[in-house]
């Protein structure tokens with residue numbers, strides 16, 4: 419690859435209690451990109467990120483982070499939002515941000531000034547002097563995120579940054595991630611929600627059961643599935659299924675099916691000749707979510723959700 423890599427990992431393995439929860443993951447994150455690590459709950463995303471950052475050591479495999487063989491040597495150039503959040507409740511927001519910067523070597527005075535600017539840009543200017551305990555959970559999470567960028571890191575690693583945010587703050591976070599990329603940073607984030615990834619990612623990896631199942635652009639992922647036809651007949655009838663491809667789903671008044679290789683003209687002619695008519699027709703690209711379900715497998719996804727419920731109980 420000609421472009422330089424912010425992260426390069428090969429064959430990462432992590433075992434917990436004899437179980438390989440990360441089972442040979444490769445990851446190449448080109449510098450300057452927004453990169454998504456996608457996967458269902460329990461896929462091994464957090465464990466992978468922790469290995470990349472040097473918080474835990476892999477049992478097998480190797481990784482390089484910002485050119486460093488040991489990731490912790492680069493930690494002053496890294497910003498990290500862990501999955502389990504936490505700030506000191508008695509600190510003022512501005513101090514909490516400066517404090518996180520100080521941990522990465524940023525002078526306090528610089529951190530305090532930048533904290534105010536960052537909070538204003540994020541629409542939280544009114545809360546700079548509020549104590550963390552006075553903030554809503556979502557606001558505190560954004561403050562923690564600002565604390566992870568205040569030292570202007572080259573690499574930003576965000577573990578499920580969107581979870582726990584309301585839609586307005588999710589949008590603020592998307593803006594912030596784009597602003598970090600515009601500043602020149604590489605952003606790596608994990609999520610199990612496809613919509614954010616679809617809008618943000620230059621590239622993405624899909625992990626399931628500790629293994630990487632896909633790597634490429636959003637377009638590459640969506641391109642794995644054929645275009646979908648959405649057809650609404652004028653006169654609906656179960657017999658229509660006999661004319662459509664076997665995979666057709668009946669969804670209310672609408673029939674949804676993959677566009678056949680030769681196009682849908684012949685099929686439409688047959689439908690009109692049979693008197694079903696055409697009240698509506700659109701042809702749509704499958705979403706990243708559709709591709710995700712196809713790559714991970716509907717059953718594996720259901721199993722992952724069930725396992726999480728058992729774990730939480």
Ligand SMILES: Nc1ncnc2c1ncn2[C@@H]1O[C@H](COP(=O)(O)OP(=O)(O)O)[C@@H](O)[C@H]1O
Pocket residue numbers: 434435439457458459460461462463464465466
């Ligand atoms: N410290 C640990 N000890 C034992 N099992 C763990 C530990 N951390 C994670 N796991 C297990 O490893 C699997 C992957 O976890 P994780 O990396 O958190 O997945 P994800 O972030 O994709 O939801 C899960 O089944 C989880 O319960």
Ligand SMILES: [Mg+2]
Pocket residue numbers: 463464465501577578
């Ligand atoms: Mg996780």
